[in-house]
Amino acid sequence: MTKIDWYILRKFIGTFIYSIMILLVISVVIDITEKLDDFMGSNLSVGAIIVDYYFGFIPHIAALLFPLFIFISVIFFTSKMAYRSEIIAILCSGVSFRRFLRPYWVGAFLFGGILWLANQHVVPNANRIRTAFENKYTRSPNAQTTLYDKTMRIDSFTYVNFGSYEPNYKNGSGFVLEHIAGQDMTYKLKADRIAWDSTTKVWKLDYVSIRTIKGLEEHWWKTQDTTLKLALTPAEMVEEKNVQEAMTSAQLKRYVKREELRGAEGLNVFYVELYRRTSAAFAVVILTLIGAIIASKKVRGGSGLHLALGIVISASYIIFLQFSTVFSVKADLDPMLAVWIPNFMFGALAFWLYRRAPK
DSSP: OOHHHHHHHHHHHHHHHHHHHHHHHHHHHHHHHHHHHHHHHHTOOHHHHIIIIIHHHHHHHHHHHHHHHHHHHHHHHHHHHHHTTHHHHHHHTTOOHHHHTHHHHHHHHHHHHHHHHIIIIIHHHHHHHHHHHIIIIISOOOOOOOEEEEEEEOSSSEEEEEEEEETTTTEEEEEEEEEEETTEEEEEEEEEEEEEETTTTEEEEEEEEEEEEETTEEEEEEEEEEEEOOSOOHHHHSOOTTGGGGSOHHHHHHHHHHHHHTTOSOTHHHHHHHHHHHHHHHHHHHHHHHHHHHHTSOOTTHHHHHHHHHHHHHHHHHHHHHHHHHHHHHHOOOHHHHHHHHHHHHHHHHHHHHHHSOO
């Protein structure tokens, strides 16, 4: 790294920090105007709102737009350098265009690594703070509807079925539990009523009949009531919106593995979130390279033309990402392919632009 490399890298870091700070201020102001009535009605102090909500909101919005503002920042400061003929001077001194891009690579991997680490732990924990506050203070509480014929797989051989389940009261009726080994059922429990005991963390059953089967031997008996400890809680019976955003990557992997074992459907949304956290970091590298190549050429329109082109490319990236993720969630497109399609497309664009750039 030479003085010129450090000069470009400092501009890269400084411009991005300045841009993201402006973005965060604007985002917070807009969010406050939208939620002002809720804040006033919650009777919370300003300090409590900042700690309980904006400590979660700011990392969320920063991570969401991180790659795009990296892209805009690179275009902005590189275009300024090109307009002042600094890049022409650097290339005329004998520095190749490939060597000129070295500080951009360093900055891209630096910011990409920061985003990747943040997406694994920091942002999910921030989302947990944000969503908890929104559910409590800014979203109108809606009564959860009764579930009917809810079947789940608890482990590799245990299946449960609720004839009906009332999430608001955490009880149900027509409960059936079965142990199935291979093609054979070895145990079956039926209960007319089931309810969650929040004190002992077990399920209470009423009017229970139990049947055990071992080869040709079969035993059957009844009991008035009993308790049952299952790897299943009332919170897991109800699907929450955007719950995947509030899980760290380790928690998300465990959750998906458990839900696959239970035979749950609609897991693509969780896979999309898991793979997106890595693809977003690589998007930083790709968009940095595209921005540097586009803005390094001095044009008559100056920075304005470069920024306009950057906004068009940014919008295209968002559109492709949204299309591919929707196809994954709704049409069973492979989740990993869905989140990486925009990176493949814009990676090819970056390679094409690099081959055409004057060396």
